[in-house]
Amino acid sequence: MSGDSGLTIDNISMRFELPNGSHVQALKNVSLHLEQGELLSVLGPSGCGKTTLLNIVAGFLAPTEGKIRLNGHTVKGPDAERGMVFQQGALFEWMNVRDNVSFGPRMAGQSANEYKGKVDHLLEVVGLRDFKDKAIYELSGGMQQRVALARCLANDPDVILMDEPLGALDALTREKMQGLVLDLWKETGKTIVLITHSVEEALLLGERLLVMAPRPGRIHREYRLPFAERGVGADLRAVKKSEGYAETREEILGMIWEMEEEIMGRTESAQ
Numbered sequence: 001m002s003g004d005s006g007l008t009i010d011n012i013s014m015r016f017e018l019p020n021g022s023h024v025q026a027l028k029n030v031s032l033h034l035e036q037g038e039l040l041s042v043l044g045p046s047g048c049g050k051t052t053l054l055n056i057v058a059g060f061l062a063p064t065e066g067k068i069r070l071n072g073h074t075v076k077g078p079d080a081e082r083g084m085v086f087q088q089g090a091l092f093e094w095m096n097v098r099d100n101v102s103f104g105p106r107m108a109g110q111s112a113n114e115y116k117g118k119v120d121h122l123l124e125v126v127g128l129r130d131f132k133d134k135a136i137y138e139l140s141g142g143m144q145q146r147v148a149l150a151r152c153l154a155n156d157p158d159v160i161l162m163d164e165p166l167g168a169l170d171a172l173t174r175e176k177m178q179g180l181v182l183d184l185w186k187e188t189g190k191t192i193v194l195i196t197h198s199v200e201e202a203l204l205l206g207e208r209l210l211v212m213a214p215r216p217g218r219i220h221r222e223y224r225l226p227f228a229e230r231g232v233g234a235d236l237r238a239v240k241k242s243e244g245y246a247e248t249r250e251e252i253l254g255m256i257w258e259m260e261e262e263i264m265g266r267t268e269s270a271q
């Protein structure tokens with residue numbers, strides 16, 4: 001398809017200048033195109049530039065080279081068309097659940113009549129219908145991430161960017177939330193980019209999966225996988241037993257292991 005629709009990461013490089021005069025090449029020549037509605041997971045050893053890339057797509061950071069295009073225009077800064085879900089702690093603690101979720105529409109000048117139906121629907125979808133009036137501190141970690149997802153969706157972004165959104169959750173809650181992310185992806189048709197440190201999560205939540213390599217941060221390998229599609233509305237444990245899953249997991253684990261070993265080797269020889 002033409003570059004006019006979807007999200008294009010166009011030859012992005014990012015170099016951080018350090019106060020001591022040296023620099024870090026966090027990303028080098030990263031290019032990728034996602035059609036609207038594609039679900040991408042990004043995996044790689046610590047320091048390979050995952051968060052830097054997400055922050056550039058969000059418009060929080062300007063790249064040293066290259067550009068981000070969304071539906072034909074160049075990204076110049078943060079915008080509601082690109083929503084972000086962080087690992088934790090990004091909710092407004094002093095507002096209740098409903099006010100957190102309606103924050104974006106209220107800031108966009110919508111009246112309660114305009115946004116109420118949408119907010120109620122989203123709270124229903126993320127399973128928080130009976131928690132509208134609760135304060136954030138009254139909710140468990142998993143429920144707080146449900147609020148974060150609903151708050152992001154209330155802005156109706158084209159792209160949802162997630163930086164380890166489930167990383168702080170216990171295993172069972174995490175699995176439930178993985179199912180929710182897949183169901184929301186199918187229901188809303190949003191483009192989703194999700195960073196994770198978990199190979200299993202990247203396999204389950206990546207219709208496309210990028211393995212990045214460090215120094216400089218770059219795309220090492222890209223996969224197109226059937227597991228996200230299989231997981232929609234399904235038992236994720238069954239997906240983990242399905243054809244090709246274990247082999248792909250082992251292949252990627254081996255790849256990341258080798259990269260980590262190489263980093264350790266380099267670090268040790270530099271000492």
Ligand SMILES: Nc1ncnc2c1ncn2[C@@H]1O[C@H](COP(=O)(O)OP(=O)(O)OP(=O)(O)O)[C@@H](O)[C@H]1O
Nearest residue numbers: 016024026044045046047048049050051052053217
């Ligand atoms: N503001 C900054 N100034 C200087 N260096 C930075 C800055 N932000 C990131 N870096 C460096 O850029 C590289 C990539 O960092 P980044 O946080 O994007 O990696 P990551 O893959 O997300 O790591 P992790 O998995 O540990 O979160 C690292 O070497 C990091 O130290």
